[in-house]
Amino acid sequence: MSEKKFETLLVRVSKGVGVICLNRPTRFNAFDLKMYEEVIEALAWAASNPSINVAFLTGAGAYYSSGNDLTNFVKPFSEGPEAAKKMAKTSGDILLRFVNAFIRFPKVLVAAVNGPCLGIAVTTLGLCDIVYAAEKASFHTPFSALGQSPEGCSSYVFPKIMGPAKAHEVLYMGRKLTAQEAYERNLVTAVLPGDAEQFQKEALARTMQLAAFPPQGLVFTKQLIRSQEKATLEQVNLAEVKLLEERWVSPECIAAITNFMKQQQKKRTVKSKL
Amino acid sequence: MSEKKFETLLVRVSKGVGVICLNRPTRFNAFDLKMYEEVIEALAWAASNPSINVAFLTGAGAYYSSGNDLTNFVKPFSEGPEAAKKMAKTSGDILLRFVNAFIRFPKVLVAAVNGPCLGIAVTTLGLCDIVYAAEKASFHTPFSALGQSPEGCSSYVFPKIMGPAKAHEVLYMGRKLTAQEAYERNLVTAVLPGDAEQFQKEALARTMQLAAFPPQGLVFTKQLIRSQEKATLEQVNLAEVKLLEERWVSPECIAAITNFMKQQQKKRTVKSKL
Amino acid sequence: MSEKKFETLLVRVSKGVGVICLNRPTRFNAFDLKMYEEVIEALAWAASNPSINVAFLTGAGAYYSSGNDLTNFVKPFSEGPEAAKKMAKTSGDILLRFVNAFIRFPKVLVAAVNGPCLGIAVTTLGLCDIVYAAEKASFHTPFSALGQSPEGCSSYVFPKIMGPAKAHEVLYMGRKLTAQEAYERNLVTAVLPGDAEQFQKEALARTMQLAAFPPQGLVFTKQLIRSQEKATLEQVNLAEVKLLEERWVSPECIAAITNFMKQQQKKRTVKSKL
Numbered sequence: 100m101s102e103k104k105f106e107t108l109l110v111r112v113s114k115g116v117g118v119i120c121l122n123r124p125t126r127f128n129a130f131d132l133k134m135y136e137e138v139i140e141a142l143a144w145a146a147s148n149p150s151i152n153v154a155f156l157t158g159a160g161a162y163y164s165s166g167n168d169l170t171n172f173v174k175p176f177s178e179g180p181e182a183a184k185k186m187a188k189t190s191g192d193i194l195l196r197f198v199n200a201f202i203r204f205p206k207v208l209v210a211a212v213n214g215p216c217l218g219i220a221v222t223t224l225g226l227c228d229i230v231y232a233a234e235k236a237s238f239h240t241p242f243s244a245l246g247q248s249p250e251g252c253s254s255y256v257f258p259k260i261m262g263p264a265k266a267h268e269v270l271y272m273g274r275k276l277t278a279q280e281a282y283e284r285n286l287v288t289a290v291l292p293g294d295a296e297q298f299q300k301e302a303l304a305r306t307m308q309l310a311a312f313p314p315q316g317l318v319f320t321k322q323l324i325r326s327q328e329k330a331t332l333e334q335v336n337l338a339e340v341k342l343l344e345e346r347w348v349s350p351e352c353i354a355a356i357t358n359f360m361k362q363q364q365k366k367r368t369v370k371s372k373l
Numbered sequence: 374m375s376e377k378k379f380e381t382l383l384v385r386v387s388k389g390v391g392v393i394c395l396n397r398p399t400r401f402n403a404f405d406l407k408m409y410e411e412v413i414e415a416l417a418w419a420a421s422n423p424s425i426n427v428a429f430l431t432g433a434g435a436y437y438s439s440g441n442d443l444t445n446f447v448k449p450f451s452e453g454p455e456a457a458k459k460m461a462k463t464s465g466d467i468l469l470r471f472v473n474a475f476i477r478f479p480k481v482l483v484a485a486v487n488g489p490c491l492g493i494a495v496t497t498l499g500l501c502d503i504v505y506a507a508e509k510a511s512f513h514t515p516f517s518a519l520g521q522s523p524e525g526c527s528s529y530v531f532p533k534i535m536g537p538a539k540a541h542e543v544l545y546m547g548r549k550l551t552a553q554e555a556y557e558r559n560l561v562t563a564v565l566p567g568d569a570e571q572f573q574k575e576a577l578a579r580t581m582q583l584a585a586f587p588p589q590g591l592v593f594t595k596q597l598i599r600s601q602e603k604a605t606l607e608q609v610n611l612a613e614v615k616l617l618e619e620r621w622v623s624p625e626c627i628a629a630i631t632n633f634m635k636q637q638q639k640k641r642t643v644k645s646k647l
Numbered sequence: 648m649s650e651k652k653f654e655t656l657l658v659r660v661s662k663g664v665g666v667i668c669l670n671r672p673t674r675f676n677a678f679d680l681k682m683y684e685e686v687i688e689a690l691a692w693a694a695s696n697p698s699i700n701v702a703f704l705t706g707a708g709a710y711y712s713s714g715n716d717l718t719n720f721v722k723p724f725s726e727g728p729e730a731a732k733k734m735a736k737t738s739g740d741i742l743l744r745f746v747n748a749f750i751r752f753p754k755v756l757v758a759a760v761n762g763p764c765l766g767i768a769v770t771t772l773g774l775c776d777i778v779y780a781a782e783k784a785s786f787h788t789p790f791s792a793l794g795q796s797p798e799g800c801s802s803y804v805f806p807k808i809m810g811p812a813k814a815h816e817v818l819y820m821g822r823k824l825t826a827q828e829a830y831e832r833n834l835v836t837a838v839l840p841g842d843a844e845q846f847q848k849e850a851l852a853r854t855m856q857l858a859a860f861p862p863q864g865l866v867f868t869k870q871l872i873r874s875q876e877k878a879t880l881e882q883v884n885l886a887e888v889k890l891l892e893e894r895w896v897s898p899e900c901i902a903a904i905t906n907f908m909k910q911q912q913k914k915r916t917v918k919s920k921l
Contacts, residue, residue: 207815207819224812225811227812228811228812228815228819229812229815229816229819229820230812242590242594243583243586243587243590243591243594244586244587245587245590246586246587246589246590247590248590248593248594248597249594249597249598254594254597254598254601255598255601256811258533258598259533259806259807259810260810260811260812261559261810262533262534262535262558262559262560263499263502263530263533263534263559264498264501264502264503264504264534264559264560264561264562265559265562267481267502267503267562267598268503268562268563270594270598271481271502271503271583271586271591271594271595272503272579272582272583284810285809285810285811285812285813286810286812287812288812288813288815288816289816305820308820309791309819309820312791312792312794312819313791313793313794313899313900313902313903314899315794315897315899316790316791316793316794316795316796316894316899316900316903317791317819319796319890319893319894320790320791320796320797320802320818320819321819323796323797323802323886323887323890324797324802324803324806324815324818326886327802327803327883327886335601338597338600339597342593342597345593346590346593349589351587351588351589351590352587352590354587355587355590516864516868517857517860517861517864517865517868518860519861519864520860520861520863520864521864522864522867522868522871523868523871523872528868528871528872528875529872529875532807532872533807535833536807536808536809536832536833536834537773537776537804537807537808537833538772538775538776538777538778538808538833538834538835538836539833539836541755541776541777541836541872542777542836542837544868544872545755545776545777545857545860545865545868545869546777546853546856546857609875612871612874613871616867616871619867620864620867623863625861625862625863625864626861626864628861629861629864
């Protein structure tokens, strides 16, 4: 039996492909602490499972993922500096391990971005090998507005992918990219047509074709390519996480996130009254 | 009072943005020794001024900048090898410090290229964070024709930005780029419409939006991104300057520059007779 | 007399350009051991010939080059593990020296891709300075299908050129690129119109213009640019060759190549019966 049970993920093996589907659709597949841990676990499982040649990451429902679940921060921020500090440390630890799981994944990793994609779900695409995007996918990293700084090695990888002038528009200015723009900026391998279901079917079919190639050739090629950047990526990950841990306890960042959460709350209240 | 007086620059602070405007329009904002020194000074001022979150570099008049003022070289070249050698050393020293001022600038740096742009004014764009271009902007690095070699870290940065095949066309062949081509080659973040005045207004408005984000987040993000390349960029700058100092005293380069200056002189004479 | 005789190449000097033309048109300019050796020799000759400022690489006939001549492998593979091992060592040694000859070439190197281009002929384009492509050129690296891994430093250079998401489609999935796609992915400097003859004429004319610039400026600029990556490229070359030597004696790779050669044989038999 090649399936494995998770709370926040749907996982299966099909024709050499290990499918990992983010499955918190009511929360737009936001990453709470549980989902961070389970993705780390699922990648370890895919790495060691001999019937998996290629891993395939996608999202259930309308979103690929809305990124870091900021509700993680609400309670600690309201409880004062000590609770905020503790939260920052916990979040930093898990983020470090989560991004390292992408950096160190030893097989080819395909992402199929079925819909909108935010924050950490965008930045880790730069650590995937092949990225398919649905026409309705979008890519948004609003770090600056929230007083935060980039993660997922995007501070290093995005300038290499897009060129600095266009990467900085994304990293500093929070420019939201359409699927076509993300393709033009080389974040995306190909934009595939069709609705969410057709998109995932086509992306998976292409991934199965890839998984049908001689598997050791793929694995050793991946390790060859990644070996050239691995040490640098691990250092960048560490530097990014250390900075974020400082940002998360800074008055500037706490004020920005708290203000953002209040506005979200208001929007929800207005909506529920309509 | 947040303004500062310069001979060759117009400088002011507005809504968190430190505006530095190259202001030798009758010389198409060419860099003489004075303007090199004053830009270094203005960047230091912007770095340390707490009311500046983002710096904004642009040009007065029709040009962004016509690059290194070759009239610097005319007198020493005519006076013989000793004077040429001394000029090469002086120019090298100032170029090294000028480019280091871009490499080490600790805040987000936006360039608004309002018109034609040559040589060192093109290459240092690769060290800016965001680059806006007017539709009439153009980008020209005629190093090879003048027997010179690239500066501003372009020998390292341009291949990373454009890919080597297209960067080398610029660096070896002196291919002049339109604003649209510079955008397609990722040297430029966005081409903004309108005449020079509308362009600068729109570029500044976008920069003010950026400067309104939590400022410490921007500064730490800039330092995170730059830290990954800083040591390499400083080494490249040094290697480029050392090579240029050798080029400037080579018979090949002296002949090419002298010949170019004569042709320019002729053109001016012809024009003034018409 | 500035010409030099080769078995598999046509070589001449014209207006500062050293033209090296792959000349096994009946084998679509596939690289047998002889042609590998002769290209190494021709590049050494062009490097040391003082009347050559720029080297120009192209192919005779319809193809630029069909890449590594797999008939090299047929006999050893049929003779058993010892012969295969010896063949892998010989092929690895020559590949290492061949790619190093591109890495270390001290003058500007222009490739004019006159038609289809496969494997090692594609990957070494990333080590050329300027790449012109005919409209009918195509670029194909079917490493994975043959159980092989990338060479020519493409595992390092292609992600830098195209961005990882698009480079991996080429390196893992063997996506075949048209000339226009190779241009969009920055592997190609420019696509030039016309038939094969017009294409080569225009590419050579542009190269002669380049070769007419002050030659020391070009040479020192090339050395400046290459010096920044040389050590890394040499390490990548070595790592790629070591992996390929292992791949070539793996049952997986031997089966894939043997199977491919049988299919090719069948196609030829069918064709010759028609």
